[in-house]
Amino acid sequence: xxxxxxxxxxxxxxxxxxxxxxxxxxxxxxxxxxxxxxxxxxxxxxxxxxxxxxxxxxxxxxxxxxxxxxxxxxxxxxxxxxxxxxxxxxxxxxxxxxxxxxxxxxxxxxxxxxxxxxxxxxxxxxxxxxxxxxxxxxxxxxxxxxxxxxxxxxxxxxxxxxxxxxxxxxxxxxxxxxxxxxxxxxxxxxxxxxxxxxxxxxxxxxxxxxxxxxxxxxxxxxxxxxxxxxxxxxxxxxxxxxxxxxxxxxxxxxxxxxxxxxxxxxxxxxxxxxxxxxxxxxxxxxxxxxxxxxxxxxxxxxxxxxxxxxxxxxxxxxxxxxxxxxxxxxxxxxxxx
Numbered sequence: 001x002x003x004x005x006x007x008x009x010x011x012x013x014x015x016x017x018x019x020x021x022x023x024x025x026x027x028x029x030x031x032x033x034x035x036x037x038x039x040x041x042x043x044x045x046x047x048x049x050x051x052x053x054x055x056x057x058x059x060x061x062x063x064x065x066x067x068x069x070x071x072x073x074x075x076x077x078x079x080x081x082x083x084x085x086x087x088x089x090x091x092x093x094x095x096x097x098x099x100x101x102x103x104x105x106x107x108x109x110x111x112x113x114x115x116x117x118x119x120x121x122x123x124x125x126x127x128x129x130x131x132x133x134x135x136x137x138x139x140x141x142x143x144x145x146x147x148x149x150x151x152x153x154x155x156x157x158x159x160x161x162x163x164x165x166x167x168x169x170x171x172x173x174x175x176x177x178x179x180x181x182x183x184x185x186x187x188x189x190x191x192x193x194x195x196x197x198x199x200x201x202x203x204x205x206x207x208x209x210x211x212x213x214x215x216x217x218x219x220x221x222x223x224x225x226x227x228x229x230x231x232x233x234x235x236x237x238x239x240x241x242x243x244x245x246x247x248x249x250x251x252x253x254x255x256x257x258x259x260x261x262x263x264x265x266x267x268x269x270x271x272x273x274x275x276x277x278x279x280x281x282x283x284x285x286x287x288x289x290x291x292x293x294x295x296x297x298x299x300x301x302x303x304x305x306x307x308x309x310x311x312x313x314x315x316x317x318x319x320x321x322x323x324x325x326x327x328x329x330x331x332x333x334x335x336x337x
Contacts, residue, residue: 007101053089110126145195210302213226231265271284303329
């Protein structure tokens with residue numbers, strides 16, 4: 001028996017390794033070329049300190065001066081003393097380059113392309129060759145090379161797994177931009193395309209309390225992957241609320257897919273709001289913070305934010321200024337390019 005472990009580094013690079021039953025996480029990493037920081041290997045020095053963010057583990061020995069009881073309760077681990085009892089993900093506060101880890105390059109072809117709103121397009125890439133080796137955590141992103149150029153752009157995966165041999169990206173269409181121009185003018189099914197992945201420290205952790213998801217524009221992409229993962233697992237007992245804001249109502253996309261999650265998840269709901277709506281818009285008007293339900297936020301929760309920097313900053317300010325319950329905040333800022 002073996003388990004899958006996602007090793008996420010401070011710079012967002014991620015490597016998946018296989019950990020054998022009763023094998024220490026450190027030994028598994030070194031065996032597969034991931035040189036995590038290590039010194040004593042006795043659970044004393046804390047050089048190999050990390051944090052378990054999902055999954056179940058057992059620690060053989062941890063010295064009191066290496067990790068406190070509070071740190072252990074918060075999920076901190078020592079890789080040299082950690083055995084897995086399930087698959088999981090682990091964060092290490094060190095750059096991947098110091099651990100002999102770099103991103104991997106994947107190649108594929110455009111298998112589907114659709115403009116899903118005035119401001120967004122959905123592109124599907126069929127992986128070639130050993131594309132099946134691509135693994136990532138829902139919420140992470142890839143750096144995609146714009147076909148025919150030397151330019152690269154970062155986009156969150158819009159599906160939770162590459163297991164079926166393809167990946168999707170929800171991409172914002174700018175009035176003028178190297179990727180936007182390619183998608184509008186030249187994109188054809190069969191085009192060769194490549195990307196580096198996986199990347200990013202914004203990803204779905206183990207769900208242990210209600211979730212507030214806040215999406216701005218095509219920041220929705222990361223949440224589509226997260227919700228798909230939760231729906232596939234089918235055992236999330238916690239409430240999930242998604243607040244989705246856009247500038248104009250013509251920018252809204254993937255609403256049918258969001259509707260489907262209401263059926264597939266035990267307690268999921270979403271609302272949308274438009275900042276500068278047309279005269280025909282019948283829904284809510286304003287900014288995404290106007291959607292927050294203070295009653296829902298009176299219980300401890302985790303908040304995931306993905307979208308433009310002003311939206312992220314406004315949400316953080318709102319949460320800091322409003323009497324809400326204890327919460328953990330994760331965010332990814334989207335910058336137009």
